[in-house]
Amino acid sequence: MGGVRGSPVASSKKKSTTLQYLFDLDSRANSGSNHSSPNNNGLQSPYDSEKEEILSAISICNTIFTFTDPSESPEQQDLKRFKLLQLLSITKSPKKQLDDYVLSHLICMISANLFRPLPPPISTPITGDLPEDEELFSSPQPLWPHLQIVYDILLRLVLHVDPKTLRDYIDHRFLTNLLSLFQSEDLRERDSLKNIYHRIYAKFTFYRSFMRKAMNDVFLQYNFETEKHCGIGELLEIWGSIINGFTVPLKEEHKLFLIRVLIPLHKSKGMQAYHRQLAYCVSQFVQKEPALGGLVARGILKYWPVTNCRKEVLLIGELEELVDSIDPAQYRRLALPLCTKITKCLNSCNSEVAERALYVWNNEQFVRMVSSSLEDVFPVIVEGMEKNLKLHWSKSVKQLTENVKVMLEQMDPNLYSKCLEATEIRESAARQEEMKRKEKWKRIETLAAAKKQNQFLQPQQYIRVPH
Numbered sequence: 001m002g003g004v005r006g007s008p009v010a011s012s013k014k015k016s017t018t019l020q021y022l023f024d025l026d027s028r029a030n031s032g033s034n035h036s037s038p039n040n041n042g043l044q045s046p047y048d049s050e051k052e053e054i055l056s057a058i059s060i061c062n063t064i065f066t067f068t069d070p071s072e073s074p075e076q077q078d079l080k081r082f083k084l085l086q087l088l089s090i091t092k093s094p095k096k097q098l099d100d101y102v103l104s105h106l107i108c109m110i111s112a113n114l115f116r117p118l119p120p121p122i123s124t125p126i127t128g129d130l131p132e133d134e135e136l137f138s139s140p141q142p143l144w145p146h147l148q149i150v151y152d153i154l155l156r157l158v159l160h161v162d163p164k165t166l167r168d169y170i171d172h173r174f175l176t177n178l179l180s181l182f183q184s185e186d187l188r189e190r191d192s193l194k195n196i197y198h199r200i201y202a203k204f205t206f207y208r209s210f211m212r213k214a215m216n217d218v219f220l221q222y223n224f225e226t227e228k229h230c231g232i233g234e235l236l237e238i239w240g241s242i243i244n245g246f247t248v249p250l251k252e253e254h255k256l257f258l259i260r261v262l263i264p265l266h267k268s269k270g271m272q273a274y275h276r277q278l279a280y281c282v283s284q285f286v287q288k289e290p291a292l293g294g295l296v297a298r299g300i301l302k303y304w305p306v307t308n309c310r311k312e313v314l315l316i317g318e319l320e321e322l323v324d325s326i327d328p329a330q331y332r333r334l335a336l337p338l339c340t341k342i343t344k345c346l347n348s349c350n351s352e353v354a355e356r357a358l359y360v361w362n363n364e365q366f367v368r369m370v371s372s373s374l375e376d377v378f379p380v381i382v383e384g385m386e387k388n389l390k391l392h393w394s395k396s397v398k399q400l401t402e403n404v405k406v407m408l409e410q411m412d413p414n415l416y417s418k419c420l421e422a423t424e425i426r427e428s429a430a431r432q433e434e435m436k437r438k439e440k441w442k443r444i445e446t447l448a449a450a451k452k453q454n455q456f457l458q459p460q461q462y463i464r465v466p467h
Contacts, residue, residue, distance in 0.1 A: 054090060054102055057083040058109045061150075064116075067142035077146075084149040091156035098161070100168075106157070107169040113150045115177045118184055141186040151192040158196060163204045170200065172210060179214050182231025194234040198241060212257075215239065219261045227268050236277035243284040250289055258285050258292065263299035272310060279318045286325040293326030294334055301341055309350040316345060316356045323365045328372075335373035336380070343384035346401070351394040358400040361407065374412055381408065382419035383426075 060083045065072050087106070090098075098106065141147060157166065181193055201211050215235050222229045246254055262285075265271065265278050286293045300319060305311040319338060326334065345357035360366050370377055385408070388401040409416045 051099075051102060054087070054098075055105060057086050058102075058105050061087065061109050062112055064113065065143060065146065067145075081145060081149065084146060084153070088149055088153050088156065091153050091160065093160075100165075103157075103161070103165070104169060106153070107174075110150055110154050111174070111177070113146065114154075114181065118181070141184065141189060144186060144188060147189060148192070151189075151196065155192075155196050155199065158199050158203060163206075167204070167206070170204070172207075175200070175207065175211060176214060179218065182218070182234060183229060185230050190231050190234045193231070194237060198238045201238065201242070212242070216257065216261055219265065223261070223264045223268065227270065232265075232270075233274035233277050236274055236281055240277060240280045240284060243281055243288075246284075246288060248288050250285070254285075255292070258282070259295070259299070263296060264303070266300055266315070267303035269308070272314065275314045275318075279314075279321065282318070283321060283325060286322060290325055290327035291330070293322055294330045297322055297326070297334055297338060301337055304341065309348070309353050312345060312348070312350075312353045313356045316342070316353070316360065320360050320363050320366060323363065323369055326369075328368075331369040331372040332376075335369050336376050339370060339377040340380050343380050346397075347384050347387055347392070349393070351397055354388070354392065354394065354397045355400060358397070358404055361404045367407075367411075371411065374415060378408075378412070378415050378419045379422065382416060383423045386420065386423055 061080055063076065063080060065077050065080065067077070091106075158170075175197075178193065178197060182190055184190055184193075197211070201208055215238070218229065218235060219232070222232060243254075262278065262282055265274075271278070282296055286296055297319060300315055300322075304315065319342075323338075342357050342360055346354050348354045348357070370381075385401055385405050389398060389405070392398055392401070
């Protein structure tokens, strides 16, 4: 995942960053600091004293507490929190620059605290069948009192230290490990990660291409392999800001991201958990290049759910927003597929889906799109309207259908009448066909019954087989 130039891990003879290694590294650093060059009076300079104090605090903070082991000392936990707050106050000062030696130990301490195996999921994964409140299904980490301060320290370093200086410590491996933490079930941790990862993307311009590709890999793995990841919504929020900064015309790389990543994200069962962020990303693309609207609309129709009513309601709303940004030149090509899907939704037995589809007719842009291709879409729409008025069980749906029917009749009374007549002719033909089918089945059943009765009346015939 890229070279690890000059990182604290790579600079120590390529040893693995284990907790014991960090303790050893810190103890060597402390022993070295005790032999710092004294002045002529045999006293340490204020800078050396402060440096030694910082290194001592870092050494204490390298101790990892789980907050679940009863053998852990609460006093030691409080001491670590106090030392973390001390380090945070030091990093909050933009005027005080940390030298490379202290900075390497500080990043090493941050890595030891953050980059840990995540616990197995405790709560039920967020899916489209669960309520929208993610906090109800967020598993808080017991070690968050320490993690929160560590994240704040990392954020202050990103904000106040020159990216060229941090480049030797925040490398590709560090960013990959940071990205893996988005799988945490703690909503607070994911929110801190989102802020830090976005800040790194903004300041570390030389890492932008790598970070985009790394996030794309997470999306692709989610789409085509696991469909399990707690941080898709947070990553999409980062992408929303990135897309907002794209220049027009869009690069081919960014269009491929829309086609291969964002549109397939609509098919997941857990789409409800991140749909708001996904719809924003997609709308940003269409607003920048309205010609992409047709591609997006057809992609959403391709991944339309069959039995998930809550996803249908969300996608109807997204299609309605897309119509506002689509290039009007595409109206005639999109009118029929969109109206066919909306009509199918307003015929849904689920009243929530049917009502949401009927409310689309309040959108002026949608009505304008329909007006651009009345002869193509009216037969489908009129048939759906009449079916609702005759067969739908919900009184509110029937009332809304009646209101939309009045509006459609005003758009083109003659065409509506012709479509209504054609619909009645088709229904009459369908009824006659159904009657013929039933008569055929009745004759078949009568013949079968008569044949069965004859078998009982006829004497049994035996075949003599010679020995």
